[in-house]
Amino acid sequence: MKKFIALLSVFLLVMAGCSQGSSGSTEKESTAKSDPSKPLVVYLNDFDEMIGPLFEEKTGYKVELVSGNGAEIQSRIAAEKGNPNWDIVWMDGQAAFARWDKEGILLGDWKPENEKNLNELGQSLLSKSSSYFPTGAHASSVIVYNTNEISKEKAPATWDDLAKPEFKNAVGMADPAVAAPAYPFVSWFFQDKGLEEGKKFFGNLFENGAKVYPKNPNVVEALLNGDIKVAALQESNAYTMKKNGEPIEIVWPKEGAPASVRYAAISKSSQNTEAAKAFIEFLLEKKTQDEMITAGAEGYYSSSVSDVKGPSDRLENPNLLIAEPEWSAENEAVIKEWFADQSVK
Template identity: 70%
Template sequence: MKKLCGISFVFSLLFAVGCSQDETNAKGDNQSEPLVVYLNDFDEIIEPLFEEATGYDVELVSGNGAEVQSRIEAEKGNPNWDVVWMDGQAAFARWDEEEVLLKDLDLKNIDSLNELGTSLLPESNSYVATGAHASSVIVYNTNEISEAEAPKEWSDLASPNLKDSVGMADPAVAAPAYPFVTWFFQNLGMDNGKQFFTNIFENGAKVYPKNPNIVEALLNGDIKAAALQESNAYTMKANGEPIEIIWPEEGAPASVRYVGINKQSENKEAAEAFVNFLLEKETQDELVAAGSEGYFSPTVSDVADLDERPEDPKLVIAEGDWSAEHEAEIKEWFADQSVE
């Protein structure tokens, strides 16, 4: 596996899942080159799972969302990838509009999608959701704030008792942060969205590059509460840190993890096998069980998410097309705030 950061290589242990060795060899017999998958999560487990289940060779190129997007943009004239699998409804809507992705996917496992998965399908059928997670929930340090004064709604992050004590991730840097802020702009309208975040910024909110920076700030007392990606929040909870997690009644803005195929791919058979593999119940069960990355709402029927999450987590999702259309404007506005 190749990583975009530093271009290091990591080798995973193979373990059996699904098919016999004879069956898997037969499926991969016609493959001349490894399937190249760009992704931002699950790189530690998906390679051995897919190769053992299908017989296809796969090469993973892993990086954060911004790195994956930058690489695909840089390679438009000569793409080196077959499949992209990552968070970010805006990116996939943009790639669809730019005709980067293979349209009208004919997937044998499309009927396995649950209500959430079906609702997230684009009209072009050029990409499919494999899960959605809260790009932010409200988290507060219980050593700093009592339950009574803790924020319960998103607007509470502008409360006077949280002056200079709130953190959030930078939507221009952290991949999950853009779907978070975009929902407010689409839901409230651009002007009201700007006012919503202006209220928070004028209350002294601090913007950090990524969610792990927020975790550190919560623990060292730099902030008392935050809008924090749910996987980071539940990992803190599992580690026994003094925090509580709030899912606001209005919902938690979500980041959708999609998968799509490069329309120029010469490895379409293996690419379609990869997408179908991600829509298998057994695969999604494995993804849910994959440690901190497993905190998400599955898009396949009969797959249960982790017990730590609410029984029916309310995710609110900004539309991909709208998010892509307004991405430059929203990110530029945040950059102009110069909030430290």
């Protein structure tokens, strides 16, 4: 099943690329103002319980939220390419936004007024085309270990430690073809080390018995039921486990943690551009960011907006390692296909 899902993801990437040439000639940027009777359609993978009511209360615009994991949202957008049903996409994963930008399906050359609110991290994450806007970044994986199985003295401290013999058949991670944060995690290693060395790095993990699960909640379950003892786990899942009193500890590796950037973008075909632009402005307000930080499990991230403090129990100013969006997009199909091949060996 993992092989099928991963190859489906690769297929959609290829199909999206093949249709790129025609998108510019068939899709025209909308200049229409918003229809108050028509809700703003937002595709997202987090904050779906709180962001709608907050936005409606702040602006008066109605909003329809469509939530899903990273693979689901990307598949939906690819399937709707000829007739997009969305106005806003707001999700993890810098590669997807770079790819959509290149395909010409995002509204570009527009700068929100609240771009001035961005801090140094936010400024560094801005797209060159002004087509997608960073709302924050979080560790796509930190190291988490079960304290009933591993002592603090013997716990892994670096990513390379996960390939040590003492962790044979004991490590797990999420599938980069399914979980939105998982591809930014693996892509950083491939970019930093180069494609061949990246394959060697993860190949060593797989030779040591590392296991791949569809999504991060599946990794959490495996860590608790004893299927694995150590995990490369997205940070909000890790801190939620800690808050729930589970027998785990979180390790921020010495070299840093690969990060996933959460971006927001407007569909070039949107007929609701006034409301869509208001949504981007809303996301880049300090008050909105403060609300998201305090919202619960998904509030574990580094905000792109100035003067927004992270959760008190999170590492302050963590070293986030961010793969370049364009590089990640260009190499996405190759990397995901390679992972799919490893899962069936």
